[in-house]
Amino acid sequence: MPDGNKKLDAKARYSAGVLEYKKMGYWEPDYLPKDTDVIALFRITPQDGVDPIEAAAAVAGESSTATWTVVWTDRLTACEKYRAKAYRVDPTPNNPNEYFAYIAYELDLFEPGSIANLTASIIGNVFGFKPLKALRLEDMRLPVAYVKTFQGPATGIVVERERLNCYGRPLLGATVKPKLGLSGRNYGRVVYEALKGGLDFTKDDENINSQPFMHWRDRFLYCMEAVNRASAATGEVKGTYLNVTAGTMEEMYKRAEFAKELGSVIIMIDLVIGYTAIQSMAKWARDNDMILHLHRAGHGTYTRQKTHGVSFRVIAKWMRLAGVDHIHAGTVVGKLEGDPATTKGYYDICREEQNSVSLETGVFFDQDWASLNKVMPVASGGIHAGQMHQLIHYLGEDVVLQFGGGTIGHPQGIAAGATANRVALEAMVYARNAGRDYLAEGPTILAEAAKTCTPLREALDIWKDVTFDYASTDAPDFVPTTSVS
Amino acid sequence: MRVTQGTFSFLPDFTDQQIHEQVQYCIDNGWAVSIEYTDDPHPRNTYWEMWGHPMFDNPDAAAVVYELNECRKVYGSYYIRIIAFDSSPGWESIRLSFIVNRPSEEPGFKLSRTEVKGRNIQYSITPYSSDKPQGSRYK
Numbered sequence: 001m002p003d004g005n006k007k008l009d010a011k012a013r014y015s016a017g018v019l020e021y022k023k024m025g026y027w028e029p030d031y032l033p034k035d036t037d038v039i040a041l042f043r044i045t046p047q048d049g050v051d052p053i054e055a056a057a058a059v060a061g062e063s064s065t066a067t068w069t070v071v072w073t074d075r076l077t078a079c080e081k082y083r084a085k086a087y088r089v090d091p092t093p094n095n096p097n098e099y100f101a102y103i104a105y106e107l108d109l110f111e112p113g114s115i116a117n118l119t120a121s122i123i124g125n126v127f128g129f130k131p132l133k134a135l136r137l138e139d140m141r142l143p144v145a146y147v148k149t150f151q152g153p154a155t156g157i158v159v160e161r162e163r164l165n166c167y168g169r170p171l172l173g174a175t176v177k178p179k180l181g182l183s184g185r186n187y188g189r190v191v192y193e194a195l196k197g198g199l200d201f202t203k204d205d206e207n208i209n210s211q212p213f214m215h216w217r218d219r220f221l222y223c224m225e226a227v228n229r230a231s232a233a234t235g236e237v238k239g240t241y242l243n244v245t246a247g248t249m250e251e252m253y254k255r256a257e258f259a260k261e262l263g264s265v266i267i268m269i270d271l272v273i274g275y276t277a278i279q280s281m282a283k284w285a286r287d288n289d290m291i292l293h294l295h296r297a298g299h300g301t302y303t304r305q306k307t308h309g310v311s312f313r314v315i316a317k318w319m320r321l322a323g324v325d326h327i328h329a330g331t332v333v334g335k336l337e338g339d340p341a342t343t344k345g346y347y348d349i350c351r352e353e354q355n356s357v358s359l360e361t362g363v364f365f366d367q368d369w370a371s372l373n374k375v376m377p378v379a380s381g382g383i384h385a386g387q388m389h390q391l392i393h394y395l396g397e398d399v400v401l402q403f404g405g406g407t408i409g410h411p412q413g414i415a416a417g418a419t420a421n422r423v424a425l426e427a428m429v430y431a432r433n434a435g436r437d438y439l440a441e442g443p444t445i446l447a448e449a450a451k452t453c454t455p456l457r458e459a460l461d462i463w464k465d466v467t468f469d470y471a472s473t474d475a476p477d478f479v480p481t482t483s484v485s
Numbered sequence: 486m487r488v489t490q491g492t493f494s495f496l497p498d499f500t501d502q503q504i505h506e507q508v509q510y511c512i513d514n515g516w517a518v519s520i521e522y523t524d525d526p527h528p529r530n531t532y533w534e535m536w537g538h539p540m541f542d543n544p545d546a547a548a549v550v551y552e553l554n555e556c557r558k559v560y561g562s563y564y565i566r567i568i569a570f571d572s573s574p575g576w577e578s579i580r581l582s583f584i585v586n587r588p589s590e591e592p593g594f595k596l597s598r599t600e601v602k603g604r605n606i607q608y609s610i611t612p613y614s615s616d617k618p619q620g621s622r623y624k
Contacts, residue, residue: 158575158576158577158578161578161579162578162579165490165528165529165531165582167492167579167580167581167582168492168569168580168581168582168583169492198489198495221604221605221606224606224608225606228596228608228610229596231528231594231596231610232593232594232595232596232610233486233593233594234486234488234489235486235488235489235490235526235527235528235593235594235612236488236489236490236528237528237529261605262605263607263608353574353575371575374575419495422495423495423496426492426493426494426495426496427496429492429493430493430496430503430507433506433507433510433581434503434506434507434510435506435510449496452497
């Protein structure tokens with residue numbers, strides 16, 4: 001180790017003045033993280049001329065105990081314990097000016113069961129720190145001891161399936177379109193047709209709350225009429241995600257209570273309500289037998305760019321702790337950002353009992369979820385029946401596939417669009433279970449199913465050429481550097 | 486109407502060969518396969534009657550198809566479903582459930598509305614067939 005990185009003795013360390021962070025104890029290359037440590041992996045882009053190790057130490061310092069100058073009051077505490085420790089800095093494989101910095105945090109730095117407290121440290125002031133050009137939180141390892149302080153998903157994948165009496169296939173949903181402007185009565189029509197046609201769920205969009213064209217009580221009343229009609233028409237349990245997002249917690253609780261009173265199986269919130277509100281609603285959902293759907297509205301502002309912000313895989317981990325049952329996690333083949341390998345990483349975080357390190361999918365740590373329920377990922381945005389084989393291949397079985405335009409835009413109407421999607425789905429699951437190479441034979445399997453289902457035939461014809469094939473902005477960096485997009 | 490509970494209700498009814506394929510898929514995954522029947526298809530009727538226990542340790546789908554046909558001899562006018570149970574940690578529930586027999590006529594469900602305070606409505610769903618006593622609901 002170069003001399004400049006060495007730790008100082010106590011006298012030199014605590015003399016008044018300014019010291020480099022790496023000399024203040026925030027750089028410990030020999031540190032072995034404890035099983036109970038929270039570990040964060042940051043992608044750091046130091047300003048020109050800033051030593052990457054000093055930059056990593058500064059991140060450790062600014063996200064834990066440090067301030068810009070030496071303070072004697074450190075010595076009144078077990079300060080070495082509370083200091084976050086940068087213990088490893090690697091150049092990123094593809095970008096010479098970016099580094100992966102591993103930082104370990106003592107468990108006692110965090111309040112049990114509070115995403116707000118965790119994030120106030122880990123993505124607090126440090127993200128505006130001047131010596132860094134950019135900073136991105138890539139991944140976190142959450143120790144079991146900390147995981148166990150969270151409720152986790154209110155319902156979880158298994159119990160959701162038990163409540164819906166729906167097994168062995170992805171769930172099907174659709175977002176009501178147009179997303180804004182429909183009256184409550186017209187809105188409920190879309191819900192009824194889609195559910196009657198074969199979908200399990202319909203969904204409010206993220207920005208449908210209570211607006212002049214449709215106030216929330218009207219929407220809830222008409223939607224539940226539609227849900228119950230569709231249930232009676234099919235003999236199935238149906239649901240519609242009633243978005244209870246509002247300006248205050250009091251208002252959200254009021255709307256959630258009304259949804260419960262009307263017999264809805266599911267409510268919905270938006271990510272923009274904030275971590276504490278999400279945890280509160282998750283607790284409410286657990287107490288009231290309600291499935292809790294989360295729309296990730298707003299995440300693209302900080303998850304999409306590779307150099308700065310927070311990776312969505314970290315948001316997915318926080319949301320599993322916070323306790324949502326559904327989270328939008330990408331489609332791979334649809335209209336929104338989503339490299340296949342990176343998306344697989346998100347899905348694994350939502351659904352696995354334990355995650356293993358998998359650099360090719362962007363998962364940097366082993367993570368034990370300690371029997372916390374699993375989150376059902378939701379694939380939504382620019383997907384249609386003709387992609388069914390790819391969707392099942394990439395996303396698996398425990399996922400909600402949401403075909404909004406792909407249901408409502410069907411030439412024969414909404415119910416026909418829903419039927420097309422349901423038949424395509426069941427045919428593909430059937431073929432997979434029967435041992436066919438469904439990915440390669442997907443178009444053939446769909447064409448066969450379409451012989452006895454005119455709505456599917458029409459869906460395949462109208463959307464056959466629709467793909468969204470753009471380069472991803474957020475593919476993982478790892479060695480060996482094979483192309484994944 | 487057609488009750489569309491289960492994984493494959495939107496496909497044409499399965500032949501015994503197709504049922505065999507799906508059951509073998511379950512068995513090969515290590516799931517125990519069970520046969521259940523009912524004459525009450527209410528969407529929230531969770532507990533259909535069991536045609537024996539789930540067939541633990543059974544390696545061959547043919548045995549399930551045989552039992553299904555035995556069940557059909559007695560309850561051929563009922564709904565019959567195949568259910569696969571997965572005992573793996575973290576799941577410990579059903580993995581696949583599909584209807585393999587249904588009444589020749591399915592009259593469907595009545596939706597009753599009770600108007601309560603304000604514009605609220607309380608809904609209840611009843612199979613039309615459930616007016617008759619259990620055992621005499623379907624021909």
